[in-house]
Amino acid sequence: MSSFMARTARHFLVIKAARQFRQELEKAGLDNLKILAGAGKSIVGTYLNGCSPQEKTQYKQSLGALLQMGVTPDMVLDELCKQLPEMVPIMEGKGGYKKTEVGKLLSFLKE
Amino acid sequence: MANITELLEALNTKEASVSTADLAGELKASKEGTLKQLNREKDKGTVEGNSQEGWLITDAGRKALEKGDIHPSMIDEEVTMRQQFEAIARRIGIKEDRIVLASDIVWSGDYNDVKWVWQALGQADIADDLRSVWVNAWRAKLHKGIPPELETELTGVSKTEAAEEGKDTSKGRDYIIIDDEPLRVGENLGDYNLQDAKDILTIRTLKGRLAGAQAGGGHGAGSPPGATEKVSDLITALTPLLKKDSDVDALKEILADKLALQRQEILSHIPQPGPDAQPKTFLEQITEFVGALGGLKEAGPTLRTILGIPESSSGNPGTTAVPVQLKGANGEPIVMDLSKYIDLERFRGEERRADERHGQLMGLAKTVRENIPDGVAALKTAATEIKGGAKTPAPEQPQLYECGQCHTQFGVPPGQWEKVACPSCKAEYMHDEVVGP
Numbered sequence: 001m002s003s004f005m006a007r008t009a010r011h012f013l014v015i016k017a018a019r020q021f022r023q024e025l026e027k028a029g030l031d032n033l034k035i036l037a038g039a040g041k042s043i044v045g046t047y048l049n050g051c052s053p054q055e056k057t058q059y060k061q062s063l064g065a066l067l068q069m070g071v072t073p074d075m076v077l078d079e080l081c082k083q084l085p086e087m088v089p090i091m092e093g094k095g096g097y098k099k100t101e102v103g104k105l106l107s108f109l110k111e
Numbered sequence: 112m113a114n115i116t117e118l119l120e121a122l123n124t125k126e127a128s129v130s131t132a133d134l135a136g137e138l139k140a141s142k143e144g145t146l147k148q149l150n151r152e153k154d155k156g157t158v159e160g161n162s163q164e165g166w167l168i169t170d171a172g173r174k175a176l177e178k179g180d181i182h183p184s185m186i187d188e189e190v191t192m193r194q195q196f197e198a199i200a201r202r203i204g205i206k207e208d209r210i211v212l213a214s215d216i217v218w219s220g221d222y223n224d225v226k227w228v229w230q231a232l233g234q235a236d237i238a239d240d241l242r243s244v245w246v247n248a249w250r251a252k253l254h255k256g257i258p259p260e261l262e263t264e265l266t267g268v269s270k271t272e273a274a275e276e277g278k279d280t281s282k283g284r285d286y287i288i289i290d291d292e293p294l295r296v297g298e299n300l301g302d303y304n305l306q307d308a309k310d311i312l313t314i315r316t317l318k319g320r321l322a323g324a325q326a327g328g329g330h331g332a333g334s335p336p337g338a339t340e341k342v343s344d345l346i347t348a349l350t351p352l353l354k355k356d357s358d359v360d361a362l363k364e365i366l367a368d369k370l371a372l373q374r375q376e377i378l379s380h381i382p383q384p385g386p387d388a389q390p391k392t393f394l395e396q397i398t399e400f401v402g403a404l405g406g407l408k409e410a411g412p413t414l415r416t417i418l419g420i421p422e423s424s425s426g427n428p429g430t431t432a433v434p435v436q437l438k439g440a441n442g443e444p445i446v447m448d449l450s451k452y453i454d455l456e457r458f459r460g461e462e463r464r465a466d467e468r469h470g471q472l473m474g475l476a477k478t479v480r481e482n483i484p485d486g487v488a489a490l491k492t493a494a495t496e497i498k499g500g501a502k503t504p505a506p507e508q509p510q511l512y513e514c515g516q517c518h519t520q521f522g523v524p525p526g527q528w529e530k531v532a533c534p535s536c537k538a539e540y541m542h543d544e545v546v547g548p
Contacts, residue, residue: 027487032494039497043490050489 006070013071017062018079030086037090037097045104056108063109073105074098113138118148119168119176122158128165141207193218199248203241213237225250226258229265239264259286259295259305288312512545514538 024047025033036043048056066076077098081088091098113121121137122129135145149166152158157172168176193214200210213235220227228249232242243265250257250265257265286293286301286308293308295301303311437445511520519535523545532539 024487028490028494032491035494035497036490041493041497046490046493047486050486050492052485055486 010070013066013069014075014079017066017071017076018083021076021080022084025080025084025087033087034090042100042104043090044101044108048104048108056111060109060111063105067109073102077101113140113145113148115148115152116176116179118145118152119157119172122166122168123173123176125167128160128167130165131162134166143207143211192222195252196222196249199252200245203244203248205237205241205245209235209237223253223255225253225255226260229261256295259293262305291315512540 025043028047033043036046048059051059063073077091081091091101117138118134121134131146131149132142134149135142138145146162149158149160152172153160157169157175158166159169160166196217197210197214200213201207205213213232216231216235217228220231222228225246229242229246232245237245246261247265283304284299284301284307285295285297286303286305287296288294288303288308288311291312293303293305293312295305439445511522513520514533514536516538517533517536519533521531521534523531529542530539531542531545
C-alpha cells in the first residue's frame with residue numbers, strides 16, 4: 001500500500017498528463033479525431049509517428065517517469081475521457097480501440 | 112582592577128544582585144574593567160546576570176571560591192601587551208576614555224613600532240608632554256631605542272636648542288654610516304652624531320653626482336684634476352662654514368659662487384676652436400657636432416641644466432643617430448616579444464571563425480526546426496486523407512483557343528459539338544479546325 005503522499009502525487013500527475021494530451025488533441029480538432037477513429041487508425045500512433053525525434057525523446061522520458069511513479073497509460077486515457085467527454089464515444093465506439101491505443105503507447109516506450 | 116578572587120568574594124557577600132558600578136566602587140576599580148571581568152566570568156559560569164539586572168555569583172562560582180580553584184588568565188592578571196600599555200597611561204594620569212581611544216588607534220597598527228605609537232597617540236590628541244612620557248615608557252618596555260626621527264620629540268631637546276646651548280658636537284657620537292644611511296649603534300659607540308652623518312651623506316651624494324657629470328663629459332684619462340674634484344673640495348672646505356650660524360644671504364652667495372665655478376670648469380673642458388685653428392671641412396664640423404650632442408645626452412640632466420641647454424621635449428633619438436634602448440622598471444632592457452602578438456592574432460582569428468560557424472549552425476538549426484514534423488499536423492493530414500479517400504486532383508483548367516481573326520481567346524462547350532463561334536468577332540470554326548482530326 002502506497003502512502004497518501006504517493007497516491008496524491010500520482011493523482012495530480014495523471015491529471016496533468018491528461019491535460020497535455022487534451023491540449024494536443026484539441027489542436028488537431030475533434031472532427032479529425034473522429035474521422036481517424038472511424039477509419040480505425042490509431043490517433044496515438046499517428047500523432048507519435050508525426051513527432052520529431054526530439055519530441056519523441058521528450059515524450060519517452062515523460063512517459064517513463066510516469067510509469068515509474070505508477071501512472072499507467074490506461075489511467076491517463078481514463079482521465080482524458082473525463083476531461084474531454086467527446087472522446088468517450090470515440091474510445092468506446094469500436095471494440096478494443098482503447099486497448100490498441102494503450103498498446104501503441106507501450107510499444108512507443110519500448111522503441 | 113581587582114583580581115578574580117576579590118571579585119567573586121565581593122559577589123559572594125551579596126544576597127541580592129549588585130550593579131556593575133556598585134561592585135566597581137567596592138573593589139575600587141574602574142567600571143569598564145570590572146564589567147569586562149564580569150563578562151569573562153559569566154562565560155566561565157561563575158557569575159550570572161548583566162549590567163541591567165545586576166550580577167550574582169553562581170553555585171559554580173561559590174564552589175570555585177571555596178576550593179580556591181581560580182586560575183586567572185593573562186587578561187585577568189593584566190599582563191597582555193595592551194593592558195600593560197594602558198597601565199602606563201593610567202600611571203601617567205591620562206583619563207580612562209582617552210586611554211581606550213588611544214589604545215584602539217595604536218592597536219590598529221603595529222604597536223611594536225615606536226614611530227607608529229608616537230603617530231597614533233598624536234592622532235588620539237594626547238598632549239605632547241604626556242605623549243613623550245607614554246611613548247618613552249612603552250619603548251623601554253619593548254626594549255627599543257629612540258628612533259632617529261623621534262630623537263628631538265622624545266628627548267625633549269631640539270637640534271636648534273642644542274646648537275644654541277653650544278653643546279660639544281663630539282659628544283653623542285652614536286651613529287655610523289652604512290650603505291649611505293645613518294645607523295645608530297649606541298651611545299658614543301659610533302663615529303658621528305646624527306647631524307654630522309647627514310651632512311657627510313649630503314656631501315657624498317653631491318660629489319657622486321658631479322663625478323658622474325664629469326665622466327659623462329667624455330674627457331679621457333690623463334687630464335688635470337677635474338672641475339668636479341675641485342668643486343667637491345670646495346664644498347668640503349665650505350662645510351664648516353655651512354654648519355656655523357651663517358646668515359641666509361651669505362649661504363646663498365656661497366652657493367651661487369660654487370655653481371658659477373662649476374659651470375666655468377665644465378665649459379673649459381669643452382674644446383673651443385682657437386683663432387689659429389685649422390679650418391675644418393663641413394663634414395668634420397657635422398661629425399663633431401653630432402658627437403658633442405651625443406656626449407651631452409650621456410651627461411644627463413645635471414650637466415644640461417648647468418650648461419643652460421634646454422631639455423628636448425620630443426626626445427627624438429634620430430637627431431643624434433644614437434639608438435635608444437628602452438629599459439624596464441627592473442633595469443632590464445625591454446624586448447618586444449612578437450610571438451605573443453602573433454599568438455594573440457591567431458587566437459582572435461580562431462574566435463572569429465568559431466563565431467561565424469556558430470552563427471551558421473544556428474541558422475541551419477532554425478531552418479530544420481521550422482521544417483520538422485509535428486504530431487498535430489500528422490493527425491490533420493491523416494484525417495484529411497481519410498476524408499477525401501485519396502488525394503483530390505486539382506480541377507482541370509479548360510482548354511482555351513485563339514481566334515485566327517481577332518486573336519480573342521475562347522473556350523469550347525463541354526461534351527460533343529460541331530461548331531463553335533468566337534465570342535468577339537463571331538467567326539465560326541468547325542470541330543476539326545479547332546481540336547484537330
